Amino acid sequence: MYILDSKSLMEKAVAFHGHACPGVTLGVLVSKYILEHGNDFSVDEELVAVVENDNCSVDGIQALLGTTFGKGNLVFLDYGKNNYTFYNRTNEKAIKFSLKASSFGDRSLSREERIEKLLNSNPEDIFEIEIIEFNPPKMAEIHESILCDNCGDPTMSTKIREFNNKKFCIPCYKKVTRNDN
Ligand SMILES: [Zn+2]
Numbered sequence: 287m288y289i290l291d292s293k294s295l296m297e298k299a300v301a302f303h304g305h306a307c308p309g310v311t312l313g314v315l316v317s318k319y320i321l322e323h324g325n326d327f328s329v330d331e332e333l334v335a336v337v338e339n340d341n342c343s344v345d346g347i348q349a350l351l352g353t354t355f356g357k358g359n360l361v362f363l364d365y366g367k368n369n370y371t372f373y374n375r376t377n378e379k380a381i382k383f384s385l386k387a388s389s390f391g392d393r394s395l396s397r398e399e400r401i402e403k404l405l406n407s408n409p410e411d412i413f414e415i416e417i418i419e420f421n422p423p424k425m426a427e428i429h430e431s432i433l434c435d436n437c438g439d440p441t442m443s444t445k446i447r448e449f450n451n452k453k454f455c456i457p458c459y460k461k462v463t464r465n466d467n
């Protein structure tokens with residue numbers, strides 16, 4: 287196992303996120319652990335992240351692990367929890383981090399103190415970390431585009447809706463079906 291420098295990871299995450307905050311620091315902490323435990327930055331879809339919130343922490347993860355919205359190897363579950371699962375498609379192992387109740391923000395500290403404290407913490411003290419069984423999502427697929435019969439926008443075929451023998455994109459489908467009622 288090799289040790290990465292928290293400060294430089296934090297700099298990279300902040301450059302992407304826009305500001306330093308306790309949230310992005312949580313993402314740095316989780317990412318550091320993942321990189322130190324047999325995983326590399328995901329150039330393609332080697333790594334999959336499943337996040338249970340859409341707060342600042344997810345930007346730290348996208349910046350440092352390459353599990354991004356655009357590549358489709360970031361799965362968002364809208365649960366409002368600071369839980370994160372990472373699946374490595376090569377060794378087929380999944381690790382889940384669940385924020386411990388005791389880690390939930392110390393209000394007596396300033397924002398800067400909370401960031402500093404988190405950055406110097408052991409991930410094991412902040413999160414419950416466990417190896418879990420995981421069913422990986424399918425790899426991102428490329429679908430042909432079809433032109434919407436109303437607005438003419440090229441639209442991914444799986445997102446086309448049919449109505450009165452015409453093909454519509456979702457916004458146009460909503461418009462024509464509403465007008466028809
Ligand atoms: Zn933030």
Ligand SMILES: [Zn+2]
Nearest residue numbers: 434437455458
């Ligand atoms: Zn349309």
